[in-house]
Amino acid sequence: MAIDALEGTRQITEEARAQRHDQLVPTLNDFSQELTTLNLGPTHPATHGIFQNILQMDGERIVSGVPTIGYIHRAFEKLAERKPFYQITTLTDRMNYCSSPINNLGWHMTMEKFLSVSVPKRAQYIRVIMMELARISDHLICNSILGMDTGAFTGFLYLFQEREKIYEIYEEVCGARLTTNMGRVGGMERDLTPVAIEKLRKWLKEFPAVMREFEIMFNRNRIFMDRVVNVGPISAEKALNYGFTGPNLRAAGVDYDVRVMNPYSSYEDFEFDIPVGTKGDTYDRFIVRNEEIWQSLRIINQALENLPEGPFHADAPHFYLPPKEAVYKSMEALIYHFKIVMGEIDAPVGEVYHAVEGGNGELGYYLVSDGGRTPYRLHFRRPCFIYYQAYPEMAVGTTLSDAIVILSSMNVIAGELDA
Amino acid sequence: MAPETAPETAEAPAAAPTENQQVLALLHKLFGADSFTDVSEPYGLLTATTTREKIHGIIAGLQQDEELKFHFLTTLCGIHYPDQLNRELGVIYHLHSLVHNIRLRLKIFFPIADPVVPTLSDLYSAANWLERETYDFYGVIFSGHPNLIRILNVEDMDYHPMRKQYPVEDGTREDKTDLFFGR
Numbered sequence: 001m002a003i004d005a006l007e008g009t010r011q012i013t014e015e016a017r018a019q020r021h022d023q024l025v026p027t028l029n030d031f032s033q034e035l036t037t038l039n040l041g042p043t044h045p046a047t048h049g050i051f052q053n054i055l056q057m058d059g060e061r062i063v064s065g066v067p068t069i070g071y072i073h074r075a076f077e078k079l080a081e082r083k084p085f086y087q088i089t090t091l092t093d094r095m096n097y098c099s100s101p102i103n104n105l106g107w108h109m110t111m112e113k114f115l116s117v118s119v120p121k122r123a124q125y126i127r128v129i130m131m132e133l134a135r136i137s138d139h140l141i142c143n144s145i146l147g148m149d150t151g152a153f154t155g156f157l158y159l160f161q162e163r164e165k166i167y168e169i170y171e172e173v174c175g176a177r178l179t180t181n182m183g184r185v186g187g188m189e190r191d192l193t194p195v196a197i198e199k200l201r202k203w204l205k206e207f208p209a210v211m212r213e214f215e216i217m218f219n220r221n222r223i224f225m226d227r228v229v230n231v232g233p234i235s236a237e238k239a240l241n242y243g244f245t246g247p248n249l250r251a252a253g254v255d256y257d258v259r260v261m262n263p264y265s266s267y268e269d270f271e272f273d274i275p276v277g278t279k280g281d282t283y284d285r286f287i288v289r290n291e292e293i294w295q296s297l298r299i300i301n302q303a304l305e306n307l308p309e310g311p312f313h314a315d316a317p318h319f320y321l322p323p324k325e326a327v328y329k330s331m332e333a334l335i336y337h338f339k340i341v342m343g344e345i346d347a348p349v350g351e352v353y354h355a356v357e358g359g360n361g362e363l364g365y366y367l368v369s370d371g372g373r374t375p376y377r378l379h380f381r382r383p384c385f386i387y388y389q390a391y392p393e394m395a396v397g398t399t400l401s402d403a404i405v406i407l408s409s410m411n412v413i414a415g416e417l418d419a
Numbered sequence: 420m421a422p423e424t425a426p427e428t429a430e431a432p433a434a435a436p437t438e439n440q441q442v443l444a445l446l447h448k449l450f451g452a453d454s455f456t457d458v459s460e461p462y463g464l465l466t467a468t469t470t471r472e473k474i475h476g477i478i479a480g481l482q483q484d485e486e487l488k489f490h491f492l493t494t495l496c497g498i499h500y501p502d503q504l505n506r507e508l509g510v511i512y513h514l515h516s517l518v519h520n521i522r523l524r525l526k527i528f529f530p531i532a533d534p535v536v537p538t539l540s541d542l543y544s545a546a547n548w549l550e551r552e553t554y555d556f557y558g559v560i561f562s563g564h565p566n567l568i569r570i571l572n573v574e575d576m577d578y579h580p581m582r583k584q585y586p587v588e589d590g591t592r593e594d595k596t597d598l599f600f601g602r
Contacts, residue, residue, distance in 0.1 A: 070571035077556070078580060082587040113462060240490050240517070243545025254517070261520050352462045353513060353524065355493075364494060366513065379496040381513075386494070389548045418571060 035063060038400070042071050046149055046404045049414030053391075053403075060399045065392040069385075073418040080378040084343025085111055086185060088378065093179045095382060096416040098141050099134035099359035100180045101170065106356035109264055110365040111185045114352045117316045121308040123187035124266040128303045129200070130173060130182060131265070131356075132296040137166045138359030139247070139289040139296075142411040146286055147218055149408045150227040155214050162210055165203050172196035186320035187313025197304075204301060215290055225283065232394040232406035233281040243386040246361030248410060251288045252280030258357040269306075270299045282409040289411075318345055343373040360384050360411045382416045439465040442521055445487060450477050457526075466524040474512070474527050475537040481514060481523070482542055489523065491515040492543040495550070497557035500528075501583050507531035508557055512539075531558075538564040556581035 041052035050071040056063040076091045083091070092107045093100035105127050112119060119127075140163050144156040167177040173196050174182040174189065183189065192200075218224050234244070239252040249256055257274045259267040275291035277284030313320050321340055322333035339345065349371040355364040361383025368377040391410065395403040439460055446455060446467070454477065455467040469477060481489040493513035501507055506528035514523045527536060538561040539546035550561040551570040558579035561567055569576065578585065 070569075070573075073571040075580065078587060238544075241544045243492060243543065256517050261517075350461050351466070353464055353493075353522070362493070364513070366494065366496065366511070368498065377496075377498050379494065379511075381494040385548065385552075386545050389544065 040400075040403070042068075047407060048145060049412065049417070051412070051414055051417060053395075055395075055400070055403070057400065062395050062398055062400065062403055065395050065403075067388065067391055069388070070418050072414055076419045077378055077380065080375055082374055084373050085345070085347065085375070086340065086343070088375070089181055089183075090179070092380075093181060094415055095380065095419055096138070096359055096363070096384075096413045097178055098413055099138035100178065101130045101134040101174075101182045102138075102356060102358050103363065104180055104182045105131055105265070106354070106358070106363055107365055108183050108185050109356065110352060110354035110367055111319075112314075113354050114350065114367060114369070115185070115316075115319060115347070117186050117314050117319060119187055119265075119314050120311050121266065122191075122310045123312045123314070125303045125307050126173075126188050126192055126312060127183065127265050128267065128270070129192075129300050130170070132300045132303075133166050133169060135357075135359055136293050136296045137163045138411070139293050142360075142409070143218075143286055143289050144214075146228075146282070146405065146408045147224070149404050150224055152218070152221075152224065155217055158210060159214060162203075162207055165199070165207075169196060169199050169203065172199055184313065184320055186316045187311070189313075189321075191312040192307075200300075200304065204297065204304070208297065211290075211293060219287065219290070227402075228282040228286060228405060228409070230279070231282040231398065231402045232409070233279045234390065234394060235280065238390070238393075239280060239387075242390040244361070244390070245383050245387070246358065247288045247292060248280075248285055248361065248387055250274065251277035251284035253278055258355050258362050262355065264354070264356060267299075270302045272296075272299050282405055285409045345373075347371055347373070355381065358383055360413065360416075361387065380419055382419055384410070384412045384416050385419070388412050388417060438519075438521060439463070442487065442523065443467075445484075446477075449480055449484065464522050464524055466526070468526045468528065471527045471529050471536045474510075474525065475539065475542075477525065478512065478514065478539060479542055487516055487521070488518045489514040489516045489521075491517050492539065492545050492549075493522070495539070495546060495553065497553040497559050497581065499531075499557060499581065499583050503528065505530040508534050508559060510536055510553060510559060534558055535560045535562050537562055540564055555579070558582070 036057040038055045038057050039052060040055055041047045042050050052068040054066045054068065076095070080088050080091055089104050089107055092103040095103050140159045144159040147155040170180055170182070171177050172193060174180050234252055236252045236254050239249050240254060244252065245256065253276050255274045255276050260274060272295045275288050275295065277288050317336045319340065322336055326333035327337045347369050349369060351368045353364060353366045355362045362381060363383060364381030366379040366381065367375050370376040387410065391407065394406050398406065442465055443458060450473065454469050454473050457468040459466050481487055491514065493515045495510060495512045498509040498511060499507060500509065508531050509526055509528040512525045514525065529536065536559060538550055540550060541563065547565070548570055550564055551567060553559050554561060554567055555569040555572050556579060568574065572580065
């Protein structure tokens, strides 16, 4: 029996060998005309996420590229049609997992707009602080990884320490680090604790020095600039046509920022600048992100200094969970708790679009409700899904090493790309 | 079934309604008042329904219009209302004029048996993948699209999963039936 099986294997191998001998791989005689097909991805250390690009290479030059996406598609829009509104938060933070609080709070703001709940100032300011922290951590990852892709590992190591500290602040605010599930419809789930404020103040004091160090290392670094200046430029018209938003669009010279154009969560109270680039190349995107980190710090400082006193959530018992102690003692709290957890809140019939400035662009939620316990339709406007389609156009004509740098400067997050 | 009764919120800026009215008047002037039905302003966002025959012309006109300058396609997505006879499937476009900061939502509905609508990918490059996604999810055929294949799901999938006849969970399961709340 054992010998038979071995014999069978041998036969199969020999047949396969014979076949391959018959079918030589056809090649052109003129090697200068020959194109190579290169699979960049789906799992490749330099793509920082699971997506594939099938590249046609002429030597080191890219002739054409076809992106394939969807490797981690989890059907969030379909899942959202079955989940009660408050359970959708956990879907949102799995989209752009580098800045989950923005996704979470953006969804809560969509619900608040939809239910006409007004959130107290303190909660809005806490949200601003958390969202700007998330933006900083998002940009830190993007820029330090861009540095890593050009061969500078040190910046990455230094900045990841800082990201770690941001995650510790998240932990103090919501109990989680990566998929934060932060905030609730109507406010935050808890007030800023003294420990959180202390950690935040400590970080605000220490971080600028690290950031300056990072900028000294990169911003005018000859080797780095040679790798990124004039690499993957995109004009403002093209960027708009491709639906670019966020730092990528601003690097191309369009000063569109949702925080300024359609302020939400009291962004109109803060003073900050919108950095813009001129050429929309990789260097501009890098510099715009760095500058946005400084502006985010400005906003956090202002919000923390002017943090209003008062409640940290709206007085909206239909949507905001009562404190646990009250649930055990009071009938009303128990009823509300039960209704909210069972998803029995009274949602109006209607549709709403709400956009926030995410880590990499306009993150929009389009909600259609038929009055049921779940959305009738929920569409996420995922910024990097829309702008990633410009990648082939930006990469064609460049070398493979430039293509990697362009990809990394676009801040494509696989979770958001595939939703 | 189509939601139209959304209330105005306090958050919507006070100037928005008049601005929307101006945009609507311009729309009527440019494309004819009969092009738009079901005009409403849920949460301050001007919403109108038009037909698939006119949608390409309207959006091209809006993009090229010197006054309105809707240069930006925010997003487009599909929707499925199984109960609306001959208007089962829909595509919803969100446009944004960055110059004037006006958003506009346009909807079209068409029968599920004949889900062919013109593509916008010749106007906005951003529409390319969004339309592929809508095709993937709802089976809307965008005529004139350069590469209308599935984008997020596998190529050999033989149905369009976001249509309402496909529940998230197996419909034959009984252990999750909630007899008390009737769902």
